[in-house]
Amino acid sequence: MARFKIRRNRPSFKEMSKVLPAPVDPLSFIHSGRQGGGSGAAREAYNQVLGSFHEILADVERALSSIIERLRPDGNISDRMAVEANSDVRTELARASTLADVKRNELISGISYRLQAMFLQSLILSPEQDPPVRRWATLADRVVQRDMPVVSEPSHAELDVNPKERRKRITNWQLETDEWLETLCLNRTGEVIAHLLEEIGDYSASWTDTVNQLRRESVGGGRLFREVTDPEFWTFDNEDPTVKNLVSGVQAQEIATRILNRFQLSNMELMEICQWVHQTLGGKPVYGSDRVDILELENLLAEATAVKIKDTVAIDDGFISLISTNTRSGEELGELLVEMRMGAAAMEEKMWRVGEYRLGHVDSAAGVGITASSLYDSVLRGLGGGRRFAAVEGHPNNNHRFEVQMSTVGASLSDLAIFRDMVNAWYSWHFEERRGENGSRKARMDAIRKESWKLYPDIGQNSGVRPAVIELIDDDLRQVWNTSGDVALRLAYGHLDESEGEPVHVPENGRARLPS
Amino acid sequence: MVTLSNDAGMLRLNANKNVQRVVSPSMVMGLGSTSCQIVRKLEATSENWSFEDRKNLAFLYMDTREATRGEISRAARFIPLVLPHFSNLRDMRPWITECVPELKYLSLSREGALGTLANAGVAGRFNYSDIRGHLDSTIEQICPYYEGITYLRIHIVAFLGGGTVGALPVLLAALSEVRGTAYNFSVVLHLLLPQRGMSRDPETTYPLQLRNAYAILQFLRSITGVQVGRSEHTGGDSFTITVYPDKRIEAIGPHFDVCLLHRSPKDSLPVQRNHVARVLEDLVADAWGTGQDWWARFHETMREANNQEDARFGSISSREIGLLDGFFTQTAKQYLQNQWRSRL
Numbered sequence: 001m002a003r004f005k006i007r008r009n010r011p012s013f014k015e016m017s018k019v020l021p022a023p024v025d026p027l028s029f030i031h032s033g034r035q036g037g038g039s040g041a042a043r044e045a046y047n048q049v050l051g052s053f054h055e056i057l058a059d060v061e062r063a064l065s066s067i068i069e070r071l072r073p074d075g076n077i078s079d080r081m082a083v084e085a086n087s088d089v090r091t092e093l094a095r096a097s098t099l100a101d102v103k104r105n106e107l108i109s110g111i112s113y114r115l116q117a118m119f120l121q122s123l124i125l126s127p128e129q130d131p132p133v134r135r136w137a138t139l140a141d142r143v144v145q146r147d148m149p150v151v152s153e154p155s156h157a158e159l160d161v162n163p164k165e166r167r168k169r170i171t172n173w174q175l176e177t178d179e180w181l182e183t184l185c186l187n188r189t190g191e192v193i194a195h196l197l198e199e200i201g202d203y204s205a206s207w208t209d210t211v212n213q214l215r216r217e218s219v220g221g222g223r224l225f226r227e228v229t230d231p232e233f234w235t236f237d238n239e240d241p242t243v244k245n246l247v248s249g250v251q252a253q254e255i256a257t258r259i260l261n262r263f264q265l266s267n268m269e270l271m272e273i274c275q276w277v278h279q280t281l282g283g284k285p286v287y288g289s290d291r292v293d294i295l296e297l298e299n300l301l302a303e304a305t306a307v308k309i310k311d312t313v314a315i316d317d318g319f320i321s322l323i324s325t326n327t328r329s330g331e332e333l334g335e336l337l338v339e340m341r342m343g344a345a346a347m348e349e350k351m352w353r354v355g356e357y358r359l360g361h362v363d364s365a366a367g368v369g370i371t372a373s374s375l376y377d378s379v380l381r382g383l384g385g386g387r388r389f390a391a392v393e394g395h396p397n398n399n400h401r402f403e404v405q406m407s408t409v410g411a412s413l414s415d416l417a418i419f420r421d422m423v424n425a426w427y428s429w430h431f432e433e434r435r436g437e438n439g440s441r442k443a444r445m446d447a448i449r450k451e452s453w454k455l456y457p458d459i460g461q462n463s464g465v466r467p468a469v470i471e472l473i474d475d476d477l478r479q480v481w482n483t484s485g486d487v488a489l490r491l492a493y494g495h496l497d498e499s500e501g502e503p504v505h506v507p508e509n510g511r512a513r514l515p516s
Numbered sequence: 517m518v519t520l521s522n523d524a525g526m527l528r529l530n531a532n533k534n535v536q537r538v539v540s541p542s543m544v545m546g547l548g549s550t551s552c553q554i555v556r557k558l559e560a561t562s563e564n565w566s567f568e569d570r571k572n573l574a575f576l577y578m579d580t581r582e583a584t585r586g587e588i589s590r591a592a593r594f595i596p597l598v599l600p601h602f603s604n605l606r607d608m609r610p611w612i613t614e615c616v617p618e619l620k621y622l623s624l625s626r627e628g629a630l631g632t633l634a635n636a637g638v639a640g641r642f643n644y645s646d647i648r649g650h651l652d653s654t655i656e657q658i659c660p661y662y663e664g665i666t667y668l669r670i671h672i673v674a675f676l677g678g679g680t681v682g683a684l685p686v687l688l689a690a691l692s693e694v695r696g697t698a699y700n701f702s703v704v705l706h707l708l709l710p711q712r713g714m715s716r717d718p719e720t721t722y723p724l725q726l727r728n729a730y731a732i733l734q735f736l737r738s739i740t741g742v743q744v745g746r747s748e749h750t751g752g753d754s755f756t757i758t759v760y761p762d763k764r765i766e767a768i769g770p771h772f773d774v775c776l777l778h779r780s781p782k783d784s785l786p787v788q789r790n791h792v793a794r795v796l797e798d799l800v801a802d803a804w805g806t807g808q809d810w811w812a813r814f815h816e817t818m819r820e821a822n823n824q825e826d827a828r829f830g831s832i833s834s835r836e837i838g839l840l841d842g843f844f845t846q847t848a849k850q851y852l853q854n855q856w857r858s859r860l
Contacts, residue, residue, distance in 0.1 A: 124852070128859040211860060218856035225857070228850045236842035240790035242781050243836045245843060256847040263851065298852065305848035306841065340835045347833035351779050401838025405798070405806050409774060409817055409830035413733055416777070418709065418726065422733070425726035453616050454632050455731050465685075467749035468738040469731070475744040476734075 010149075010175070011182035013061055017054045026052035027107065030114050030133065030196075042138045049107065049192050053185040056103045060096040064089060064177050071170055074163050082156040089177060093151065096181060100188045107192045112285070115199050117274040119207070119286050124270065124301065127214065131207045133200045140197055143190045146183050151176045199288075206287035213294050224298065242343070246336075246402075263312055265305075273304040280304075337402060344406040352408060352415045414479055423480050426473070429455070537565055537801035538572040541658040541668040544800060545576045547687065548680035549584055550708060550785070551673035552577045556588050557793040558800065573800065574654045578647070578687070580629040580636055580680045593654060595646050597629075597639035597683055610758040611641040615682075629679025631724055633731065640683030644759035647690045655699060668701045671796065676777075677710030677725025681732050688739070689757050689767035696768075705736070705775040706796060713783025739771050740828055774814070775829045795832050806834070 029045040067088045071077060115133065122131065152173055159166055217224040227233050234252040236245045247255055265273075277286075277300045284292050292300075413419060430452075546555035559575045577584065577594045585594045599605065599622075605612070607619040615637040616622050622638055629635040640647070659665040670691065674681045691703060710725035712718045741753035753769025778795065780788035798807040810832075 124855060126859070127856055214856045215860040218853045218860065224849065224853050228846070228853045234843075234846055236840045236846075238790070238840060239786045240781070240794060241787060242791060242834060243794070243840070245840045246838050247843070252843060252846070253850075256843070256850055259847055260851055260854070298849075302845050302848040302852060305851060306844035309847050309851065310841075310844045336837065340837060343835045344833045347779070347781060347835075348831065351777065351831045351833070401836050403798075403806050403834065403836045405810060405832060405834045407776075407810065407830060407832040409814060411829050411831070413737060413829055418729075422726045422730035425723040426730045428723060429727045453621065453634050455634075455727065465735055465738045465755045468752075469734045471745050471747075471749045472734045472737055472742070473730075478745075 010179045011146075011186060012175075013054070013057070013178045013181040013185065016050070016182055016185075017058065017061075020047050020051035020054050022055050023048045023051055027110050027114060030111070030136070031118055041135070042142065045136065046139060046142045046189065046193065050185055050189045052107065053100055053103055053188055056099050057096050057181055057185065060092050060099065061178075061181060063092050064181075065174070067092065068170055068174050068177075071159060071166075077156065077160050077166075079156040082154065082159050086153050089151065093177070093180065096184060100184050104188045104191055108195045111192070111196050111199055113278070115203055116278055116286050117271070119203060120274040120277055120301070121270055122207075123210065123214070124265070124273070124305075127211055131200075131204050133203055136196065136200060139193050143193045143197070145187055145190050148183055148187070149176065149179050151180050202285075202288040206291055210287070210294060210297075214298075217294075217298075242347070259309060259312070263309055265308060269308045273301070273308065276304045276307075277301060333402075337404060340402070340404040341406070344404050348406050348408060351417055352411060353417055353419075414476065420480060423473075423476055427477075535566070535804060536568060537804040537807075538569040539803035541572045541574075541665060542671060542800050542802075543574045543576060543654055543658060543668060544671045544796070545578065545673065545687070547578050547672060547674040547683060548678050549579055549581050549587075550675040550678065550788070551706075552579055552584050552588060554673050554789050554793045554796065556592075557789055558796050559589065559592070561793070561797055562800075569801075572658055574658045576650055576654055578680075578683065580639055580683075593650055595643060595650055597636060597643055597680065599639055599642050609760075610762060611760050612638055614758055615641070629682060631677075631679045631721075631728065633679055633682030633728060636680045636682035637686065640686030641757065641759045644686060644690065644763075644765075647687065648693065651690055651694050655694065655701075659699065661698070666699050668699065669802070670701050670703045671706060671800065672703065673706040673708070673792070673796065675708045675710075676729035676732055677708075677715075677722075678728065681707075681728070684732065685735060685755070685767075686757060686759070688771045689755070689759075689765045692767040692769070692771065693765060703772040704799065705772050706792065707732075707775060707777050708788065708792060709777055709779050711780060711783050714780070714785065714788070736772070736775060739767075739769055741769060772828065777829060777831045779831070791834075794836070795834050798834065799832075 026048045029041070029048055067085055071081065071085055118133065119131075122129065154169060154173060158169060161169070214224075216222055219225060231249040231253060234250075234256075235248040238244075245252075277297075280300055281292055284290075286292055286297060416422070544555050544558060546552035555575055555577060562570060562573055565573075575592055577588050577592055578597055579594075580597045582596050582598060585596065588594060602619060602622070605619060612619055612622070615634040622635065629639070655668060659668050672684070672687065674684060688703075691701075695701065707729075710722060710729055712722045715722040715725060738750060739753050739755060741751060743751040753771065755767050757765050757767065759765055776795075778788075778792045780791055798805065799810065801807040802811045
């Protein structure tokens with residue numbers, strides 16, 4: 001027999017829904033400007049969270065009302081209707097529970113994210129202030145966990161009574177579901193607040209530790225202080241040795257100071273920095289017992305802030321004027337580009353010997369901010385040399401670099417600096433190692449053929465490119481022979497394919513002669 | 517002295533995303549472990565480019581080492597050039613005997629081509645349909661036919677001294693087939709030269725790398741259609757290969773527009789990776805900076821060229837100077853230190 005006894009002062013979902021706010025962002029109170037954290041602010045914060053649960057369960061509440069309204073006091077009620085109504089009510093209650101769980105998890109995740117962002121923002125902007133989140137500790141008074149009330153399951157016999165009695169019983173049933181929904185909201189809100197309090201505890205404890213550490217490191221004698229003031233730390237290398245830094249040491253420090261004099265972080269930039277650090281940490285918290293190491297945090301903050309600083313000096317003219325330390329800056333820049341050109345040319349010389357068929361050079365140079373005519377002229381003069389360079393063009397916007405490219409197209413492979421080494425290596429593999437092992441020429445050729453598959457990408461006799469490759473190699477050997485070198489003597493020991501022509505002879509003067 | 521880490525080097529976060537860098541749809545392919553790392557670096561750099569630029573770019577990785585899959589991003593297209601167990605292969609099939617006399621000679625482990633070009637040649641032939649499938653879908657991705665784009669540029673990066681470069685003829689044959697469809701594209705080969713100081717054993721490994729380099733370069737020369745000597749076998753720019761199961765592919769030239777040879781400025785793998793990736797980045801970004809300039813001048817030079825030789829080879833040497841990312845990070849440290857020292 002179901003109980004239809006209603007207690008006094010029961011919580012009501014419907015009543016509360018009328019008075020609670022419907023916040024767009026239920027967690028906005030965490031970083032709101034309202035100070036004090038007194039009972040008024042705490043109540044507002046609590047109501048925001050509770051209101052978000054009401055909002056998500058409003059649909060369930062409407063569905064429950066609709067189910068119960070089907071059992072009109074003046075109509076007939078069959079056994080099936082009673083069973084279905086009971087089943088539908090249970091389904092809706094289960095749905096409410098699921099929706100509330102999802103909302104609770106979403107809010108808990110949001111709390112963590114916001115507090116982490118707030119922690120980072122406070123570290124950069126106001127490290128001297130106490131954590132602003134402490135005021136929300138007063139929310140602890142409002143966390144109350146209640147037992148979930150029992151919702152009746154009236155049978156057909158209990159509902160199939162006179163209209164007056166049935167109305168009373170249906171009304172009571174509806175009140176039970178209403179109380180159940182409100183209790184669910186209160187409990188889930190309590191869980192969210194409990195999590196918030198836990199996070200605030202971690203936040204506050206970590207804040208003190210972190211700030212103390214940063215104080216130690218940033219004052220005279222600290223690690224960060226040394227890193228910033230020691231000119232040795234202002235010299236940078238890239239893994240690619242052809243990429244060099246423009247300034248270093250004391251000069252770099254001076255330029256950095258000039259940049260920082262006009263640098264100011266906006267709120268939007270600050271948020272982006274926090275977001276980037278948070279993403280880079282990949283879930284590792286910035287406060288709490290398993291928080292990220294202070295050095296790693298410091299480096300991440302520096303990297304993210306560096307991006308914002310870089311943006312502020314990404315102005316063409318601004319960049320040039322920034323690095324100009326004296327009146328000769330233009331000439332110095334020109335000289336620098338000449339050095340770069342010479343460096344690039346030296347790299348090219350390491351690739352190619354001076355050959356007959358090097359067709360053309362495709363050279364280019366680019367630098368940011370070269371718009372002043374005097375500077376432009378001096379740079380062009382510096383780059384000119386004996387080669388045709390493209391005009392020095394400014395990179396669009398943000399590129400803090402000068403680049404010089406020298407390139408060759410239309411070269412012959414025989415101009416490669418390692419060409420002779422390659423031919424030697426190929427020849428040695430084919431012939432040299434076999435000389436002592438095989439007495440006759442035929443045996444030597446058989447041995448070569450047996451192993452040759454390891455080398456050629458395609459050994460097809462009829463369709464492949466092997467014959468063409470051999471013809472080319474033969475031609476190369478002739479060229480190498482004509483220019484003298486150690487390969488020439490080895491030619492005496494064989495030819496890759498006997499069908500290609502007569503064997504090589506070694507005349508009396510000791511120099512090999514290729515078949516005509 | 518501060519040395520920038522890989523990540524710091526890659527982090528060109530300041531990159532203005534509104535700048536258009538890539539105007540020609542480009543597919544960048546890494547063939548072999550070294551090359552896949554270079555392409556991966558370029559891919560990481562391009563993550564900070566604009567959406568339009570990234571829409572024009574696609575990356576494809578191929579290697580005989582399956583472990584390479586773990587070294588690239590999960591979303592990347594990777595073609596493992598591996599074979600099934602030998603017991604599942606039938607000996608003396610043309611696609612095998614084109615590369616090795618008999619199956620028993622083949623020793624393709626799952627840890628690379630072991631410096632033998634033929635190993636990668638067989639694996640490339642076996643995986644030909646995969647290669648074609650990926651090429652088709654990747655091209656469709658960056659050149660949607662319904663948008664009317666039929667032109668693209670293909671960059672292939674490979675280490676000349678390794679074994680995996682032995683699959684290059686198969687790849688070029690696949691590209692030749694794709695070219696036979698509605699697409700028109702230019703192919704730029706980026707080949708890394710072997711360097712003595714970078715060999716595991718300079719006395720024995722380096723000569724073998726040089727030997728491989730020579731064989732592959734001669735193959736590339738031969739398919740340019742150059743005529744030498746008696747011209748009995750040279751002079752044609754087509755070649756034929758047989759791929760799994762028994763399909764003959766007639767690869768019709770021209771197969772590549774320019775073959776750029778890269779030499780690392782220092783005998784070090786990280787240096788090689790960074791340097792080549794930087795040059796590659798410039799060329800892929802054909803609407804911006806030195807890349808734009810280079811392509812304009814390249815076409816101009818080639819147009820003016822009247823060379824009858826098979827000279828389609830070249831190189832790029834590049835130097836860069838500027839305020840490195842490390843400078844700004846150090847400046848940011850100074851900013852933070854100022855904040856903390858003055859406020860705490």
